[in-house]
Amino acid sequence: xxxxxxVWAKRLLVLGAGPGQLGLLEAARQRELYVIAADREPGAPGxxxxxxxxxxxxxxxxxxxxxxSAEEIDGVIAPGIDWSVAIAARIAGKLGLPHAxxxxxAQLAVSKLKQRERFAEAGLPFARYAVxxxxxxxxxxxxxxxxxxVVKAPDRQGRRGLALARGREELESAVEQALAASRSxxxxxxxxxxxxxxxxxxxxxxxxxxxxxxxxxxxxxxxxFGVSLEHAWPSSLSEAELEKTIEIAGRAVASLGIEQxxxxxxxxxxxxxxxxxxxxxxxxxxxxxxxxxxxLGIELNGLALAAxxxxxxxxxxxxxxxxxxxxxxxxxxxxxxxxVAVHGVEEASALEGVKRVRLYREPGYVFxxxxxxxxxxxxxxxxxxxxxxxxxxxxxxxxxxxxxxxDSSVSS
Numbered sequence: 001x002x003x004x005x006x007v008w009a010k011r012l013l014v015l016g017a018g019p020g021q022l023g024l025l026e027a028a029r030q031r032e033l034y035v036i037a038a039d040r041e042p043g044a045p046g047x048x049x050x051x052x053x054x055x056x057x058x059x060x061x062x063x064x065x066x067x068x069s070a071e072e073i074d075g076v077i078a079p080g081i082d083w084s085v086a087i088a089a090r091i092a093g094k095l096g097l098p099h100a101x102x103x104x105x106a107q108l109a110v111s112k113l114k115q116r117e118r119f120a121e122a123g124l125p126f127a128r129y130a131v132x133x134x135x136x137x138x139x140x141x142x143x144x145x146x147x148x149x150v151v152k153a154p155d156r157q158g159r160r161g162l163a164l165a166r167g168r169e170e171l172e173s174a175v176e177q178a179l180a181a182s183r184s185x186x187x188x189x190x191x192x193x194x195x196x197x198x199x200x201x202x203x204x205x206x207x208x209x210x211x212x213x214x215x216x217x218x219x220x221x222x223x224x225f226g227v228s229l230e231h232a233w234p235s236s237l238s239e240a241e242l243e244k245t246i247e248i249a250g251r252a253v254a255s256l257g258i259e260q261x262x263x264x265x266x267x268x269x270x271x272x273x274x275x276x277x278x279x280x281x282x283x284x285x286x287x288x289x290x291x292x293x294x295x296l297g298i299e300l301n302g303l304a305l306a307a308x309x310x311x312x313x314x315x316x317x318x319x320x321x322x323x324x325x326x327x328x329x330x331x332x333x334x335x336x337x338x339x340v341a342v343h344g345v346e347e348a349s350a351l352e353g354v355k356r357v358r359l360y361r362e363p364g365y366v367f368x369x370x371x372x373x374x375x376x377x378x379x380x381x382x383x384x385x386x387x388x389x390x391x392x393x394x395x396x397x398x399x400x401x402x403x404x405x406x407d408s409s410v411s412s
Contacts (some may be wrong), residue, residue, distance in 0.1 A: 009034040010309060013068050013076040015058040015088055017046030018374070019360045020080025020285030025049035027289075027301035036071050038064060045360050058084045065091050073097070077308040080285035082157035086110045098310020100261030101281055108256045109281035112188060113154035115256065119276055122255040124248060126276045127268075129190035138175040141189045142168065148192040150226075151175055153182035157280075160372065164192065164225045195270025197277075198235050200249035201288050203303055203318060207259040209250040210318045212292055212300065214242055216387070217266070224370045228286050232328045232391045233295055237269060245274040252279050261307040262300060264288060285373065287329050287358070290381055294355050297321035326387040330394035334367045334377035337405030348380070348397040353390065356381040357401070367405065377403055 010033050014021060017039035025046045028035045037050035040057040047053045052071075056063045058081055068076060068091050075098065076091050078084035089106035092099035101109070108114045119126055130141035131154075142149060142165070151174040153161025161181025163174035178187035197217035203210050214237065218230040237245060249265035256279065264284045266277040282304075283289050289300035298320060306313050339361055349357050359378040361367070368375060380397050384390030 010074040011036065011071060012305070012308065013038065013064070013071065013073045013088075013091075014046075014050070015064065015076065015078040015084040016081050017041075017044035017050060017053070018080070019045060019358070019376070019379075020373075021046045022049070022358065023287055023290045024077070024079045024283060024301045024304060027299070028305060031302070031305060033305070036067065036073065038067065043362065043365065059087065061087045061090070065094065068095060075099070075309040077304065079283040079304060082110050082280055082282070083155065085280075085282050098308075100304075100307035102257065102259075105257040105259075106281060109258070109279060111155055112152065112278055113184075113186065115279055116188075118255040119252060122251055124251055124255065124276050125272065125274070127191045127193045129188050131186055132175065132189055133179070133186050135172055135175055138171060138187070138189055139168075142171055145189065145191050147171075149174075150188075150190050150192050151178045152188050152190070153178045154186055154188050155183045156181050161187070162226055164222055193268050193270050193272070193275055195268040195275075196237070198237060198245055198267045198269060198274075199231065199284070199288070200246060200265040200267060201284065201292060201300075202249060202253065202263050202265070203300065204253060204258050204260055204263065205313055205315060205318065209253050209258075211246040211249060212298055212318065212320065213296060214245060215288075215291070220370070224372065224375070227370075227373050227376075228331065230328060230330050230391065230394070231286055231288065231291060232387050233291060233326065234387055236387065241269055241274065245269065248274050248276060252276050253281075256281065262289075262304045286331070287379055287381065290356070291327050291329050294381060294383060295322075295324050295327040297323050324383045324385070324390075326384045326390035328380075328382050328384070328387070328390040328394040330380045330382065330391070330398050331376045332378045332380070332398050332401060332403075333370050333375070334361075334403035335405050336367055336369050339363050339365045339367060340404045340406065342378075343402045343404060344400040348400040351382075351393060351397050351400075353383045353393045354380060354397050355383050357397070367403075 017037040036052045038054040078088040086106040132138040165171040165174040214235040215231040220227040382394040
């Protein structure tokens with residue numbers, strides 16, 4: 001898209017230009033939208049895909065509202081990050097723009113505490129929890145719930161404000177971390193439920209929920225507790241477990257009043273059956289949409305763009321085509337230090353089934369110890385005849401890619 005074509009192109013404000021927004025930014029460029037991307041990081045990897053870069057935090061609502069008004073946008077979207085979902089909905093409401101979510105639903109979706117209240121009203125199963133504002137309350141809750149416990153800020157995402165407390169010796173620091181990150185001065189203390197993690201990727205159209213895919217989710221352990229390392233499709237859950245998981249996901253989406261647009265629901269499946277962990281009323285930040293498109297032919301990024309711009313969506317666009325038997329998104333972790341070069345990308349890309357290799361950072365970027373999802377170095381999308389083959393190929397490809405930091409080259 002060049003020259004004067006921008007005069008009549010629809011103008012979209014995208015909140016965030018990090019790894020989690022890359023797929024949507026690419027889809028917006030393919031649609032020849034005029035994209036204004038807002039991110040506080042000058043080196044955000046999604047900026048080259050935007051027509052205008054705005055060095056504004058995706059959480060700075062007053063500045064974003066001024067930007068949206070000045071740019072006379074046609075729509076605003078917050079893919080891949082939670083808190084900005086409500087900001088996007090409020091900006092759209094103030095400017096009289098179409099939007100997938102109502103302000104009320106968006107505000108419910110960005111609060112883990114409000115979510116649980118709605119889940120309880122809807123009779124949905126989830127882990128037992130308590131709310132604390134100081135250490136004494138947390139200690140009392142721990143005595144009632146028992147260890148291990150997950151401690152989290154109710155209004156943060158990723159690993160910020162999230163910790164695992166396996167005993168009393170870890171509880172105090174976990175609570176301090178969560179309260180320091182919390183916007184509300186509260187933290188949630190919840191039982192750690194054993195079981196398999198699954199993600200239900202869905203899209204709501206005119207009030208009807210469509211479960212597009214269920215993936216197995218593999219997460220990191222301490223100190224990056226809860227950070228996703230791999231999503232594999234189709235899920236290994238049994239037919240009965242899948243049916244119940246999808247049913248619970250649909251009820252969770254309905255409980256927040258979500259009638260339009262993408263969502264994903266994290267579920268843990270253990271002895272008690274599927275339990276809701278949390279819900280996000282947006283595209284997932286782990287390239288879920290790209291996996292869906294490669295495996296099922298559903299252009300989820302395009303659907304999210306259409307919903308953000310208030311466009312009519314044909315229900316047939318949600319019909320799966322089952323292009324492959326299995327698919328896997330695998331994330332890569334770099335060693336600590338300043339990135340000098342990345343080796344093995346061509347070899348990995350040449351492996352059978354490797355659909356895409358994404359590198360998130362350029363040479364000169366300094367990798368810190370792996371603690372959160374923003375510390376991941378890249379990802380691979382790999383296809384195969386079934387889930388096991390796709391996941392195995394993804395790990396083989398990841399083993400070929402080496403991130404050289406400083407004067408050493410270390411495997412991912």
